[in-house]
Amino acid sequence: xxxxxxxxxxxLHYGEENMGVKDIFGQDVGAxxxxxxxxxxxxQTAWNSTLDERGIIGMAMGIxxxxxxxxxxxxxxxxxxxxxxxxxxxxxxxxxxxxQIQLPMVVMTPVGAGIFGSVxxxxxxxxxxxxxxxxxxxxxxxxxxAYGLMLSAIxxxxxxxxxxxxxxxxxxxxxxxxxxxxxxxxxxxxxxxPVQNADGWxxxxxxxxxxxxxxxxGKITRAGEHITVVTYSRMxxxxxxxxxxxxxxGISVEVIDLRSIxxxxxxxxxxxxxxxxxxxxxxxxxxxxxxxxxxxxxATQELFYQLMARPRVLAGKNLPGIGLHPNLEKNSxxxxxxxxxxxxxxxxxxx
Amino acid sequence: MSKKTTVKTGGKAVAGKTTKKAAKxxxxxxxxxxxxxxxxxxxxxxxxxxxxxxxxxxxxxxVKSRVLEERLIKIYKAGEAYFWIGGPGEEAWxxxxxxxxxxGSGPENDWLHLHYRCTPTMVAMGMTMIDSIRxxxxxxxxxxxxxxxxxxxxxxxxxxxxxVTSPLEVQYPIACxxxxxxxxxxxxxxxxxxGGDAGTAEGDFASCLILASRKGxxxxxxxxxxxxxxxxxTPYDGQHGETHIADRARAFNIRSRVINGNDPIETYLALKExxxxxxxxxxxxxxxxxxxxxxxxxxxxxxxxxxxxxxxVLNFEQRLIDAGILSEKAAKKIWxxxxxxxxxxxxxxxxxxxxxPESVWDHVYVNNENADWRKF
Numbered sequence: 001x002x003x004x005x006x007x008x009x010x011x012l013h014y015g016e017e018n019m020g021v022k023d024i025f026g027q028d029v030g031a032x033x034x035x036x037x038x039x040x041x042x043x044q045t046a047w048n049s050t051l052d053e054r055g056i057i058g059m060a061m062g063i064x065x066x067x068x069x070x071x072x073x074x075x076x077x078x079x080x081x082x083x084x085x086x087x088x089x090x091x092x093x094x095x096x097x098x099x100q101i102q103l104p105m106v107v108m109t110p111v112g113a114g115i116f117g118s119v120x121x122x123x124x125x126x127x128x129x130x131x132x133x134x135x136x137x138x139x140x141x142x143x144x145x146a147y148g149l150m151l152s153a154i155x156x157x158x159x160x161x162x163x164x165x166x167x168x169x170x171x172x173x174x175x176x177x178x179x180x181x182x183x184x185x186x187x188x189x190x191x192x193x194p195v196q197n198a199d200g201w202x203x204x205x206x207x208x209x210x211x212x213x214x215x216x217x218g219k220i221t222r223a224g225e226h227i228t229v230v231t232y233s234r235m236x237x238x239x240x241x242x243x244x245x246x247x248x249x250g251i252s253v254e255v256i257d258l259r260s261i262x263x264x265x266x267x268x269x270x271x272x273x274x275x276x277x278x279x280x281x282x283x284x285x286x287x288x289x290x291x292x293x294x295x296x297x298x299a300t301q302e303l304f305y306q307l308m309a310r311p312r313v314l315a316g317k318n319l320p321g322i323g324l325h326p327n328l329e330k331n332s333x334x335x336x337x338x339x340x341x342x343x344x345x346x347x348x349x350x351x
Numbered sequence: 352m353s354k355k356t357t358v359k360t361g362g363k364a365v366a367g368k369t370t371k372k373a374a375k376x377x378x379x380x381x382x383x384x385x386x387x388x389x390x391x392x393x394x395x396x397x398x399x400x401x402x403x404x405x406x407x408x409x410x411x412x413x414v415k416s417r418v419l420e421e422r423l424i425k426i427y428k429a430g431e432a433y434f435w436i437g438g439p440g441e442e443a444w445x446x447x448x449x450x451x452x453x454x455g456s457g458p459e460n461d462w463l464h465l466h467y468r469c470t471p472t473m474v475a476m477g478m479t480m481i482d483s484i485r486x487x488x489x490x491x492x493x494x495x496x497x498x499x500x501x502x503x504x505x506x507x508x509x510x511x512x513x514x515v516t517s518p519l520e521v522q523y524p525i526a527c528x529x530x531x532x533x534x535x536x537x538x539x540x541x542x543x544x545x546g547g548d549a550g551t552a553e554g555d556f557a558s559c560l561i562l563a564s565r566k567g568x569x570x571x572x573x574x575x576x577x578x579x580x581x582x583x584x585t586p587y588d589g590q591h592g593e594t595h596i597a598d599r600a601r602a603f604n605i606r607s608r609v610i611n612g613n614d615p616i617e618t619y620l621a622l623k624e625x626x627x628x629x630x631x632x633x634x635x636x637x638x639x640x641x642x643x644x645x646x647x648x649x650x651x652x653x654x655x656x657x658x659x660x661x662x663x664v665l666n667f668e669q670r671l672i673d674a675g676i677l678s679e680k681a682a683k684k685i686w687x688x689x690x691x692x693x694x695x696x697x698x699x700x701x702x703x704x705x706x707x708p709e710s711v712w713d714h715v716y717v718n719n720e721n722a723d724w725r726k727f
Contacts, residue, residue, distance in 0.1 A: 022535065050565070055524050055558035062528015062542070065513060066458050068535070085518050097506045097514045098497030099714035133722065134715055157717040216727070266727040298724075 001172040001184050004164065006191060007143035008039040008108070010177060011150035012071060014208045016045045019154050023063055025049045026056055026073030034193060036075055037110065037169040041193045042203035053079055057086040057107065061093075064105035069154060074109040077125040077163065084128075090159045091134030106153045106160050111139075112234055112284050113333045114167030119321035121166070122329065124285035126232070126261050129161050130294070136160045136215050137261035141236040142173035145259055148213030156215060163261075165234040178209035218265035220272070224254035227347050228272040230295060231282040232258040235334065239282055242340045251347055261291060266298070273299055277308035278346050284333040287315040309349035314342045399616040403676055409450065409615050410671055410682075413442035413664045415689045416471040419480050422693035423470075423487045423502055424646065424654045431701070432487045435654055437503045438468030440645030443663035444577055444612035447619035449475025451626060452543060454510050459538035462511040462529040464522035466546045467503040468577065469515065476510055480689070481696035488697075491704045497713075498706040519550035523559030523574070530563070530570035539630035541571040549582020551596050563635040564603035572635040573625060574600065577612060579644035584652070600637035612640025613663040 002010065015021035022045055026035075030048040034041030049056050053074050060072035074080040080087075093101050113122040129137045136158055140146040146164065153160035165171075172184070181187050190204040221236060222243040229239045236257045243253035254272050258264055273279045279299055281292030292313040299311045316322075316333045323329060398406055420439040427435040438445060449472035453461040465472060470483060482494050486505070489498035495506040495514070506514035513529070516522060526544035533540040550556065563572045576596050580587045593599055600607035606628070610621045618640060625636040643660050647653055671677035715722035 023531065050558075050561050052558050052561065054555055055527070055562050058521060058524025058555060058558060059528040059531065059562060062462075062525040063531055064528070065525065066462065066529040066532030068458075068532045086521055089516055089518065089521060093514060094717060095714045096496055096500055096504075097508075097714075098493075098495075098499060099717075099719075100495075100506055100508050101514055102717055136716075158720075262724075263722070263727050264724070266724070294724075 001174065002143045002177055002180055002187055003170050003172050004140065004143050004146045005037045005039045005169045006187065007146040007177055008150055008164065009041060009043070009191060010180070010205070010208055011147045011154075012040060012043055013203075013205050014151060014210070015069070015071065015154040016043060018210070019151070020069045021045060021071060021154055022068045023047065023070040023072075025059070025070070027051055027075045029073050032198075035073065037166065038192070039164075039169070040073070042191060042201075053083045054086055057083040057090065060105045060107065061086065061090050061103055064103040064159070065101060069104055071106040071108060071154065074107065076121055076123075076166070077109040077111040078120040078123040080109055080125060087132050087135070091132045093134070094158070095134060102157050103159045104157045106150070106162055108162035108164060110166035110169070111163045112165045112167060113316075113322050113329055114165070114234055116324060116326060116329055117166065117322075118324040122322035124283070124316065125161075125163055126283060127285040127289060127291045129163065130261050130291045132161070134159065136263065137163065138215055138259060139163045139165070139233040139261060140213075140259065141165070141168065141233050141257050142171065142175070144173055144175045144177055144211070145213050145219075145257075147177045148211045149215070149259065151210060152212045152215050155212070160215070163233070167234050171237075178211045179207045181206055213259065216260045216263040216265060218256050218258045218260070218268045220254060220268070221257045222253060222255040224252035224276065226252045226276055227278040227280060227343055228254045228256060228269070228276045229280045229282060229339075229343065230256045230258060230269055230292075232261070233283075235282045235284060235339075238334070238336055238339055242336060242343060245340070246343065251343070253343060264295075269295065269299070270303065273303050274306055277306060278349075279307075279311045280342050280346050281311070281313045282315070282334055282339060282342075284316045286318045287313065288318045290315045308351050309346045312342055312346055314338060397674065399620050401616060401619060405450075405619070406671060406676055409446055409619070410667060410677060411685055412446045412450070412475045413471065413615065413667060414685050415480070416442050416446060416474040417664045418686060418689040418693055419474060419483055420470055420646070422480070422690075422697060423483065424650070426484065426487055426697060427650045427654065431697075432489070432502065434650050435487065435502050436467050436649035437646070438470045440579070440643035440660070440663065441468050441577055441612070442471040443615040443667060444618050444640045444642050445469060445471025446475045447615055447622055448472045448543065448545075451619070451622050452476065453540060456509050456511055458529070458533045458536040459540050460511050461540050462513060462526065462533065462542040464513045464526040464529070464542065464544040465505065465515055466519070466522065466550075467501070467515050467517075468547070469505065469545060470503055472545075473505050473507070473512070476507075476512070478505070478507065479696075480692050481699060484693070484696045484700045485703065488700045489705065490700055491706045491710075492700075497710075520546055520553035520555040522546065523555045524562060526572050526574075527559055527562040527570050530572045534571055534633060539571075541573055541626065541629045543573045543575065545575050545577060547582065548576055548578040548580065548587055548596060549585065549590065551576055551599075552590065560600060560603045560605065564605050569634040571629045571633050573629055573638070574605070574635055575638045575640060577640050577642045579642050581644055581648070583648045595639055597637055597639035605635050605637050607637035607639070609639045609641065612642040613661055613666070615663070615667055
């Protein structure tokens with residue numbers, strides 16, 4: 001099975017071969033490194049930008065404005081904050097020009113904690129991103145979705161933020177990407193650059209097929225009856241694990257992998273809450289003005305009389321940063337036991 | 352204030368002064384030329400070899416742009432618009448730029464990443480007065496923004512005119528992006544970027560210098576700065592350590608020059624030369640044009656004409672009159688024609704529809720895909 005990094009790489013290859021992607025760029029995105037997580041190794045159109053996040057986003061906007069497709073990378077979301085007004089402009093350009101100028105660009109950036117990345121390799125960006133109207137925002141949790149969402153992002157005529165969990169870059173799923181060889185060693189030999197003796201190396205790409213995950217569509221990863229847990233990206237796996245554990249006790253947890261932050265799959269959330277009457281929103285961005293709060297607000301407003309318990313948001317603590325020591329990180333972003341406790345509380349609440 | 356008053360006041364107060372200062376050489380050579388009965392040759396020499404047709408065209412467009420800007424200010428002062436910002440005083444820079452740009456859509460034509468003092472360039476490219484007035488009066492018919500944005504925030508994709516943004520300097524790295532696409536196509540097109548002197552303090556300006564000049568990956572960008580000596584109220588002196596902003600380009604091996612942007616001849620010739628260089632080499636070039644901010648920053652500081660300042664339109668007009676290329680009568684007629692056009696355009700724009708409240712959701716996404724979460 002491909003890792004998420006390999007899935008992104010294959011999607012970008014498919015994009016440059018079949019979907020008109022002409023520039024894949026960012027710091028260390030081109031040869032020799034091919035991205036700090038190897039997600040851009042061996043790509044024809046990958047090139048190294050200057051160490052300048054604003055320059056990267058500005059270039060991407062110009063390339064898109066001229067009508068070419070591009071995928072730009074900010075090496076870590078921790079360093080995207082100085083591009084905020086450019087992201088805002090990219091999001092409002094179509095609107096400000098009354099529909100005249102489209103910016104079909106993809107910006108991908110690794111997000112979140114989980115690797116003990118200290119203060120500046122642990123930031124989340126989903127709540128910030130949700131305040132950038134005009135953008136679409138996706139957050140895959142597994143390789144197949146990573147592939148399908150990247151192709152959808154490339155094809156979309158709007159700017160798309162592709163937030164990839166850095167802790168999931170080596171995560172392998174349980175579904176093959178269409179065209180991916182079943183033997184992961186074979187895949188590795190085909191598309192991973194050797195660590196040594198890599199002079200003249202070129203990837204041998206599998207015969208990949210088009211596979212799209214529609215932006216705005218979530219997925220139920222665990223079906224259940226007693227509570228709905230809405231999450232995305234890295235937290236999906238933690239929530240699934242707890243759902244499996246609680247199932248043994250007879251607590252039936254439905255987990256929704258939202259996959260897209262905006263537009264988001266309200267109908268899926270709504271139908272699930274109508275069934276369970278209880279909901280917990282889980283993500284690792286800081287808790288104040290968190291995207292989960294918006295969803296909790298909406299659940300309260302629209303489903304109030306069907307709820308059996310108060311909707312909850314479990315998110316990162318509202319701290320200036322995530323400290324390096326495991327004691328600090330683990331007490332800053334939701335852990336398995338936090339999720340388990342929150343689910344138990346919501347399930348136990350009596351109206 | 353009527354058009355006549357405006358022109359008369361401006362002409363009296365400024366033309367005399369500026370003519371004395373800057374138009375002397377043109378006047379002298381004309382007199383000399385008539386004595387020797389070799390006027391055409393002398394005339395051409397004194398105007399940089401530009402044809403009378405180009406000179407008269409430039410004058411016509413400069414007057415048109417000025418009349419339009421003054422009309423916009425009047426619209427603001429009459430309470431028919433919320434805000435004015437524009438480029439009166441930059442006609443000698445902006446008009447030649449608009450005349451020389453390779454106009455059209457697609458990467459085989461020039462891209463223009465302009466800032467909000469670019470009305471002269473847009474007029475020279477063919478923008479009608481009413482389209483600027485529609486923007487000023489936030490009509491639904493405004494072709495640039497549909498009534499959504501401030502004056503002078505033009506956008507004309509059919510001419511590769513990128514949307515003017517209020518945040519300063521973001522246009523500089525964006526220009527590198529369009530240049531990247533143009534370079535790929537290889538048809539000698541370039542991306543032109545303009546901005547003010549104060550904005551060069553933003554990091555995006557440096558981003559552009561770096562991105563455009565990387566060895567072996569140079570981009571066809573004409574990087575320009577219009578130095579009017581102010582950032583809103585803050586004078587240039589005290590904010591800059593460099594002698595010229597153009598000097599910064601040299602550090603990146605970008606060829607650069609400082610020109611008198613108040614002289615349309617010097618501007619025309621410099622732009623033509625630099626554009627040809629970029630089209631031929633695919634490498635960037637830099638022009639710092641010294642210009643006049645004739646009506647202040649915006650309506651926020653009054654939008655009143657500063658009579659003591661150099662007026663490039665009246666100065667150029669006087670030079671043409673002195674050289675016998677333009678008669679006073681013909682000049683007067685040009686001002687009158689455009690004044691009438693402006694008045695009529697304002698009258699027409701008044702009658703045109705405004706954006707509807709429901710239209711706020713239009714164009715958040717392409718093809719009006721729903722962006723309202725209430726409807727997800």
